[in-house]
Amino acid sequence: MKVLVTGGGTGGHIYPALAMINAIRAKDPSASFLYIGTENGLENDIVPKHDIPFSTIEISGFKRKLSFENVRTVWRFLQGTRRAKRLIRDFRPDVALGTGGYVAGPVMYAAAKAGVPTIIHEQNSIPGLTNKFLSRYATKVAISFQEAADYFPNDKTVFTGNPRASEVAHAQKANMASTFGFRENLPIVMIVGGSRGAKPIHDAFLEALPQLSDKHCQYLYITGSVHYDKVKESMSDRGDHAHIVVRPFLHDMPNVLASVDAVVSRAGATTLAEITALGIPSILIPSPYVTKNHQEMNARALENVGAAIVHKESEWSGDKLEADIEAIFRKGKAAEMKKAATALAVPDAADKLYDVMTSIAK
Ligand SMILES: CC(=O)N[C@H]1[C@@H](OP(=O)(O)OP(=O)(O)OC[C@H]2O[C@@H](n3ccc(=O)[nH]c3=O)[C@H](O)[C@@H]2O)O[C@H](CO)[C@@H](O)[C@@H]1O
Numbered sequence: 288m289k290v291l292v293t294g295g296g297t298g299g300h301i302y303p304a305l306a307m308i309n310a311i312r313a314k315d316p317s318a319s320f321l322y323i324g325t326e327n328g329l330e331n332d333i334v335p336k337h338d339i340p341f342s343t344i345e346i347s348g349f350k351r352k353l354s355f356e357n358v359r360t361v362w363r364f365l366q367g368t369r370r371a372k373r374l375i376r377d378f379r380p381d382v383a384l385g386t387g388g389y390v391a392g393p394v395m396y397a398a399a400k401a402g403v404p405t406i407i408h409e410q411n412s413i414p415g416l417t418n419k420f421l422s423r424y425a426t427k428v429a430i431s432f433q434e435a436a437d438y439f440p441n442d443k444t445v446f447t448g449n450p451r452a453s454e455v456a457h458a459q460k461a462n463m464a465s466t467f468g469f470r471e472n473l474p475i476v477m478i479v480g481g482s483r484g485a486k487p488i489h490d491a492f493l494e495a496l497p498q499l500s501d502k503h504c505q506y507l508y509i510t511g512s513v514h515y516d517k518v519k520e521s522m523s524d525r526g527d528h529a530h531i532v533v534r535p536f537l538h539d540m541p542n543v544l545a546s547v548d549a550v551v552s553r554a555g556a557t558t559l560a561e562i563t564a565l566g567i568p569s570i571l572i573p574s575p576y577v578t579k580n581h582q583e584m585n586a587r588a589l590e591n592v593g594a595a596i597v598h599k600e601s602e603w604s605g606d607k608l609e610a611d612i613e614a615i616f617r618k619g620k621a622a623e624m625k626k627a628a629t630a631l632a633v634p635d636a637a638d639k640l641y642d643v644m645t646s647i648a649k
């Protein structure tokens with residue numbers, strides 16, 4: 288099977304695509320792939336590390352307000368479609384998978400127009416602009432939250448879950464002592480602000496530092512590459528933090544996630560698929576800066592069943608972090624949160640998506 292794959296901008300769109308490529312490779316070792324992304328997106332950094340043929344087109348996103356920039360965007364969309372058409376003509380895929388982000392727009396549109404069977408994957412409970420636009424042309428729409436079905440044509444839409452959940456569900460534990468210097472028998476809490484990091488999460492963490500130094504927990508703090516130097520500098524002003532390990536970005540997230548006891552995070556849909564696949568108790572601070580506040584909707588789906596504690600960004604603080612950690616580890620909430628998270632998991636998502644792909648492939 289020849290599979291065209293696209294999706295990018297941020298990790299939440301890229302990792303489901305990579306997970307699906309790995310799942311297809313395991314089932315069909317002769318399958319070949321072409322991944323189309325952009326040069327500026329995180330995919331340009333991540334995809335080539337996975338031994339996947341990678342090409343780029345130029346594209347930018349629509350501004351919601353009327354602006355001259357949108358004229359340029361339409362022009363780029365048309366240029367991007369033209370370049371994608373050429374790449375598709377050369378590669379001749381049997382099926383195309385798009386996991387969202389701006390780049391998926393022209394690529395999947397060009398694939399559909401070229402007669403390639405197309406499947407778009409939506410990770411969120413409320414879809415992004417690109418996938419909504421593409422759902423008109425796609426052969427199938429795969430969703431990860433039942434709530435998303437309301438936004439897509441009924442006859443095309445199928446619930447599969449997020450294939451990254453399948454990848455993470457089988458992850459081996461990392462050696463946290465030798466990799467990060469953590470002590471055994473003390474809970475490890477990961478703090479992460481999505482694939483690019485999030486300043487409000489850093490601010491609250493830095494504020495909480497004095498309270499967190501009681502050493503009943505250890506912290507693995509992932510800042511996002513752009514925030515790393517600043518955070519390190521702020522921390523060095525605030526004393527010794529032997530129980531806090533700071534990293535800019537992790538490339539082996541599945542194994543590390545499989546080894547932590549709780550996660551403090553934004554509520555990006557792919558992160559939530561990972562958290563539920565592994566049954567990790569979580570404290571979620573949804574980003575309010577995303578389309579139709581979809582991260583809050585994602586987060587509430589976990590909160591409603593007792594899998595997560597959710598705080599609006601405007602209400603979150605270092606004190607809340609300390610109180611939540613206390614509730615999870617010292618007041619025994621961890622076990623019930625773990626159970627509730629596991630109940631939401633879709634560990635066979637990659638199999639489900641594979642079945643849909645092969646059912647429509649040429
Ligand atoms: C600001 C924005 O538009 N965010 C969106 C974006 O978020 P974002 O890209 O932050 O997405 P997620 O939190 O869903 O996923 C992040 C992914 O990056 C991985 N990771 C993260 C940090 C790291 O150091 N290493 C690493 O591998 C995580 O394991 C995960 O697989 O896509 C998500 C999925 O469509 C959406 O729900 C989010 O609303």
